[in-house]
Amino acid sequence: MKKYTIITIITIGIILGFLTGIYLYRLNRITHEQKDYIAEKVEDECTAIGELDEEELANLITTNNSEEKTSPNCIITLKVYHEACGHLIESRQSIEETEVNITEEELKEKFSDWEVQKFTPTEIVLYKEVDEFCDEHYLLKEDNGYITIYKLDENDNAQIYNTTDISTEYLAEEDLEQIRNGIKVCTDKELNKTLEDFE
Numbered sequence: 399m400k401k402y403t404i405i406t407i408i409t410i411g412i413i414l415g416f417l418t419g420i421y422l423y424r425l426n427r428i429t430h431e432q433k434d435y436i437a438e439k440v441e442d443e444c445t446a447i448g449e450l451d452e453e454e455l456a457n458l459i460t461t462n463n464s465e466e467k468t469s470p471n472c473i474i475t476l477k478v479y480h481e482a483c484g485h486l487i488e489s490r491q492s493i494e495e496t497e498v499n500i501t502e503e504e505l506k507e508k509f510s511d512w513e514v515q516k517f518t519p520t521e522i523v524l525y526k527e528v529d530e531f532c533d534e535h536y537l538l539k540e541d542n543g544y545i546t547i548y549k550l551d552e553n554d555n556a557q558i559y560n561t562t563d564i565s566t567e568y569l570a571e572e573d574l575e576q577i578r579n580g581i582k583v584c585t586d587k588e589l590n591k592t593l594e595d596f597e
């Protein structure tokens with residue numbers, strides 16, 4: 399009887415030892431696998447970030463912050479529709495320091511009378527309508543053989559804006575007659591185009 403008890407205890411001891419051994423081995427292996435996995439993941443992310451260009455990086459950083467913010471190289475386009483004359487005047491400018499790193503909501507607060515038509519970290523488009531005349535109404539006229547540029551207000555009052563060195567001497571008869579009567583041109587873009595045609 400005593401002999402059987404001893405054998406049973408020894409057997410149980412061996413089995414327990416064996417099971418503990420397996421348990422510890424598996425635990426150790428899982429920890430190692432997790433470490434390898436984490437190391438691999440970190441390495442992947444490092445490589446990915448290294449390959450991104452500046453804009454993508456800016457996007458990534460802002461996306462990670464869950465909300466997009468303006469970057470220092472952002473360009474703002476201002477579009478103003480002038481109801482009185484029907485002209486849409488566009489101008490582009492670099493972002494002001496005080497407008498860098500802000501969200502769309504914060505931008506809307508700063509430009510409360512503008513409509514935000516586009517918002518990305520690198521490009522913003524703002525739009526508004528005003529009931530005034532735009533200040534890009536011009537009159538081209540001949541003065542002492544050269545073309546002079548006048549600016550027109552909403553009542554068609556002309557004021558000298560700029561002189562040019564474009565001579566009217568070699569213009570065709572038709573063009574000469576037009577320029578002597580005065581040619582009205584709207585927007586800076588059209589003005590430059592018309593002047594180029596005369597040069």
Ligand SMILES: [Zn+2]
Nearest residue numbers: 483485531532
């Ligand atoms: Zn206008």
